[in-house]
Amino acid sequence: MxxxxxxxxxxxxxxxxxxxxxxxxxxxxxxxxxxxxxxxxxxxxxxxxxxxxxxxxxxxxxxxxxxxxxxxxxxxxxxxxxxxxxxAEIPTTPILINDLSQAYEFDDVEAILTSTDSFPNGKIGATKAYEAIGDGGVITYIYDTGKDKAMHNGVSIIDPTHTGPVSSAGFLLPENVGGGVWVGISGSYVRTFNVTVGASSQFVTLNEAINHLSNIKPTYMVNPNEIGSREDTNINVTLSAGFVMQEQLLLSNVDLGYIWITAADAVTTVIRSSMTREFVSRGLLESKPLFGISNGVFPTLNAVVFSIDSSGAANGRNGIVCRDNGSIYFNFGVGILNAWWGCYLSYRSRANVMDLDVSGFLEHGIHIRHNSHLTGRNLVKANGGTGRALNVESNSVIEITGGCQIINSISTPTANLRASGNSTITISGNTGLFTEAERTIDATTLSVIYCEQSSKISVFEHNLDHSVPVNCFAVVTCTTNGYVDISTSRIIAIAPQRALWAQEGGEIKAQGVAGVGCTQEGLLIEAGGIIDATAGDFSGSVIGASISDSELRGSNIDLSNCSSYGIFSTIAGEVNVSFADISGCGNDAIFARRGSVIKCPNANLSSTVMAINALESSHVYANNANTTRTTAGNSVTIAGGSIVSNVGGTGQASTAVNAVTQDGIIFR
Incomplete structure (x- = not known):
């Protein structure tokens, strides 16, 4: 009719x-x-x-x-x-059925399932809809007499009762009377559906699955409640139990974010020796990664952990590479372990992270360059690596709001967190850059945090807790106009060479930070560096703070019990540390020379040697400071035209107070 x-x-x-x-x-x-x-x-x-x-x-x-x-x-x-x-309806004549130049159109999937016509190999077919016009399911198929369900382990995608997932491109419909199957090659869908990859699944390899699935897209629904929630339109690709990854998935110029890859096993093994293909983008080689995306969106990774084995060469076998506007979303429970670089973004690429574990990395955990951006909303882990856990360069950004865990990470000349080239790292939320488990930090390590070239690193609420001696050059280094803010963080650094090092215009804000027992300087500030160490504890170091042509500021700093100087300032150093505790040092509490200016009112400078030693036109303002010397000798000494204001101070002075001499003047 x-x-x-x-x-x-x-x-x-x-x-x-x-x-x-x-x-x-x-x-x-x-x-x-x-x-x-x-x-x-x-x-x-x-x-x-x-x-x-x-x-x-x-x-x-x-x-x-x-x-x-x-x-x-x-x-x-x-x-x-x-x-x-x-x-009359157009009859299904043998001429139409056998004419390969014309597509045969079915009203819906049911019409395919109930058809008794026999089609030739290569015949194109299409459905107008899944169940009813407007519900999506518009799929184009090709009839293949060389395939049958047995080739795909007897798995049929279609549920004739329509209680299961929608028929979609890339899937085999049940056998037709012609002896073949309809294989979807393009189209759209409106409901979430699931496929599996593995020896007993619809697809043997992940590449085969993605190759088929990339031909279909979600259908826009004006009223999605009629079919299902618009958010519920993913294609879930599950790596079946026992699946071993022996392939790379390298993509470009496609948006496949609606495809979600997950796994039945807690950990999926990757055979590293199978990672042999170079990932080429715009004529540039980007190593031989497990996953790669260029100018597109990679399938979403969800609740899947890939562990790369030790077979074959390691150099350049990265986890995932996104470049040239590449993008990826890591959902909860994702890991890429033991890669050369865990995750690499470059040239305006982006990664959105809920959970990501790149532990065991061999050079960089997360490496971001060239105006790229990673946003982490939950926990990022980079444990057990041997290089930089987070490395960001050339105008790029890492933002992690759910915490970051880096354990036992560094044994080479590098840094856990490094930002350079006007880049930014921001981490907050229960962060542990080291925990009780770290053991391999040594003198070859430059820093735990290294910031340079006008970059910015902010790490809030983190725990940099060393339970054993750590002989790194400096826990935090900031240079060449960089800026580091680790205020509200907890650093207990037992015996590093230095806790904080700022130089060449670098600035460190470290309020409330502790770095005790440093084998050289607790704070090293030189060549225009700035450190704000309000309420910080750097006691027990060899030198509490060394300042040269730089600035130290902050009240209530603890620089006590240093084996040498409490504050050693030279070449126009500037210090403002009211209410500081610089008592009990083995040498001068304050040593100032070459035009240095030190303000330490209400400080505790009591010592077995000199409380204040001001030389070569230096100025020390120590009103109401405790300058008691517990042994015989001068407590306050000046030379070379220096000035000390020690109103309310105690202890023996090297010259008559309140009198100008060639050495300067001491006010009391």
Whole structure:
């Protein structure tokens, strides 16, 4: 039965009289018998014959396949007659079925499943819909007599009762009577559905699955509640139990974020010796990664951990490489372990992270360059690596708001966190840059945090807790106009060479930070560096703070019990440390020379040697400071035209107080 539409036009129609066919009666007769035909409206409800045209003369009806006469205004002077009008569905003739140049169209998936026609190999077929027009499921198939369900382990994707997932491109429909199967090659879908990869699955390899699935896209739904939530339209690809990854997945110029890759096993083994393909993008080689995406969106990784084994060469066998506007989303429970670089972003690429574990990395855990951006919303782990855990360069950004854990990470000349080239690292939320487990930090390590070239590193609420001696050059290094903020963090650094080092315009804000027992300086500030160490504890170091042409500021700093100097300032150093504890040092509490300026009102400078030693035009302001010397000798000494203001101070002075001498003056 087929619908018929037409418009009546009568011979008396003209612009003056209007449409004479408006409301005209339309009679439908079977041509062979001239009897009235049974007709139906467009909703398949029987209707009267003749039927009435609308105000514009339009009419429509359905009728069984046959040849008809259609008469307008039958038996009147206006009668018009259409003779031998064929109304019929296009027959499924052998010519159409066997013509490979024409696609065969099915109304829906059910029509494919119930078809009894036999199609030739290579025939293109298509569905108008899954169950009903407008519900998506518009798929193009190719008929393949060389495939059957047995080749795919007897797995059929279609559930004829329509209680399962939607039929989609890349999947095999059940066998047709022709001996082959319909294989989806392109189309759209509206519901989440699942496939598996492995020896007993729909797809043997991940590349095979992605190759098929990349041909289909989610269908936009005006009213998604009619079919399902718009958010519930992923394709879930599960690596089956026992699956071993022996392939790389390297993509470009595609958006496959709607495909989610997960795994049945807690850890999926990757055979490193199988990672042999160079990832080429814009003519540049980017090593031989497990995953790669260029100018597109990589499939989402969800609850899947890949562990790269030790077979084959290690150099350049990265976890994932995103470059040239590449993008990836790491959902919860994702890991890429033992890679050369765990995750590499470059040239305006992005990564959105819920969970990511790149532990065991061999050079960089996360490496970001060239205006790229990583956002971490939960926990990022980079444990057990031998290089830089987080390395960001050339105007790039790492933002991690859910915490970062880096354990036992460094044994080479590098840094756990490094930012350079006007880049930014921001980490907050229960961060542990080291925990009780670290053991391999040694003197070859430059720093735990290293910031340079106008970059910025901010690490809040983190725990840099060393339970054993750590002989790195400096726990935090900031140079060449970089900026580091580790305020509110907890650093207990037992015996590093230095806790904080700022130089060449670098600035460190380290309020409330502790770095005790440093084997050289607790704070090393030189060449225009700045450190704010308010309420910091750097006691027990060899030198509490060494300042040269730089600035130290902050109140209530603990620089006590240093084996040598508490504060050693030279070449125009500037220090402002009110209420500081610089007592009990083995040498001078304050040593100032070459035009240094030190402000330490209300400080505790009591010592077995000099509290203040000001030389070569230096100025020390220590009003109300405790300058008691517990042994015989001068407590306050000046030379070379220096000035010490020690109003309210105690202890023996090297010259008469409140009197100008060639050595300077001591005010009391």
């Amino acid at each position: 087929k619908a018929y539409h037409n418009t009546a036009g009568l011979k008396f129609d003209d612009p003056t009289t209007g449409n004479a066919a408006s409301g005209a009666l339309v009679t439908v007769r079977i041509n062979s018998s001239q009897s009235l035909s049974v007709i139906y409206d467009l909703d398949d409800v029987a209707t009267g014959n003749p039927l009435t045209a609308d105000s514009n003369g339009n009419y429509s009806f359905k009728a069984a396949d046959d040849i008809y006469d259609i008469i307008i205004s039958e038996g009147t002077a206006n009668e018009e007659k259409l003779v031998k009008v064929e109304i």
